[in-house]
Amino acid sequence: xxxxxxxxxxxxxxxxxxxxxxxxxxxxxxxxxxxxxxxxxxxxxxxxxxxxxxxxxxxxxxxxxxxxxxxxxxxxxxxxxxxxxxxxxxxxxxxxxxxxxxxxxxxxxxxxxxx
Amino acid sequence: xxxxxxxxxxxxxxxxxxxxxxxxxxxxxxxxxxxxxxxxxxxxxxxxxxxxxxxxxxxxxxxxxxxxxxxxxxxxxxxxxxxxxxxxxxxxxxxxxxxxxxxxxxxxxxxxx
Numbered sequence: 001x002x003x004x005x006x007x008x009x010x011x012x013x014x015x016x017x018x019x020x021x022x023x024x025x026x027x028x029x030x031x032x033x034x035x036x037x038x039x040x041x042x043x044x045x046x047x048x049x050x051x052x053x054x055x056x057x058x059x060x061x062x063x064x065x066x067x068x069x070x071x072x073x074x075x076x077x078x079x080x081x082x083x084x085x086x087x088x089x090x091x092x093x094x095x096x097x098x099x100x101x102x103x104x105x106x107x108x109x110x111x112x113x114x115x
Numbered sequence: 116x117x118x119x120x121x122x123x124x125x126x127x128x129x130x131x132x133x134x135x136x137x138x139x140x141x142x143x144x145x146x147x148x149x150x151x152x153x154x155x156x157x158x159x160x161x162x163x164x165x166x167x168x169x170x171x172x173x174x175x176x177x178x179x180x181x182x183x184x185x186x187x188x189x190x191x192x193x194x195x196x197x198x199x200x201x202x203x204x205x206x207x208x209x210x211x212x213x214x215x216x217x218x219x220x221x222x223x224x225x226x227x228x
Binding site for chain 1: 121123149151156157158159160161164203205211213215216218219220221223
C-alpha cells in the first residue's frame with residue numbers, strides 16, 4: 001500500500017531558528033501534497049496544498065513567508081518553519097496523493113516544540 | 116457553523132460492544148466521505164472511503180452515508196481495546212487531485228477490556 005514517511009518525528013528548537021520537516025512518498029509518485037497542523041484535542045487544519053514543480057497554495061490566515069513549502073519532486077515535499085516562536089509549537093502532518101481518484105495517505109506527523 | 120460537526124467524546128465502551136460514530140455536515144456538495152483512525156501522536160490512517168450515499172462494509176467496520184440528511188456514520192462491531200483511538204470523519208466535494216479534505220474534530224474512543 002501507499003506509504004508516506006515524515007521526518008523528523010519530533011524536534012525541539014530555540015526561538016528564532018528555522019526547522020525543516022520532510023515528507024516523502026515511498027512507493028508512489030505524489031502529484032499533490034498537503035500540510036496540516038493539529039493542536040491538542042483538535043482536528044487537522046489544512047495549511048497549504050502543493051503540487052510538484054509549482055508554488056504552494058496557502059489557506060487563508062497561514063503566513064506563506066513563515067511556513068515555506070517546497071515540492072521539488074514527485075516524492076518529496078518540505079515544510080520549513082522560519083523564525084520559529086513558541087506559538088508555532090504544534091503537531092504538523094503531511095499527506096500525499098497520487099492523483100484524482102486515489103486516496104490521501106498521511107505521514108506519521110512531526111511534533112515541533114519551540115523553546 | 117462548522118462545515119463538519121463531530122462529537123468529540125470521549126466515548127467509553129466495554130470490549131465487544133458495537134460502537135457508533137457520527138458526523139453531520141452542511142455542504143451539500145460533499146460527495147466523498149472518509150473515516151480515519153488516529154492513534155496518539157501519529158498520523159491518521161484511512162479506515163473507510165465511500166462515494167455518495169450508501170453503505171460499505173470492511174471486516175468489523177461499516178460506513179453509512181445519508182446525503183439527504185447530511186449524516187454519516189461508522190460502526191465498529193466487536194470492539195477491541197486496540198480500537199481505542201481518535202476517529203476522524205473527513206469529506207470532500209470532488210475527487211480532483213488537489214481537492215482538500217474537510218475534517219471533523221474527531222471522537223476519542225476508549226474500549227475497556
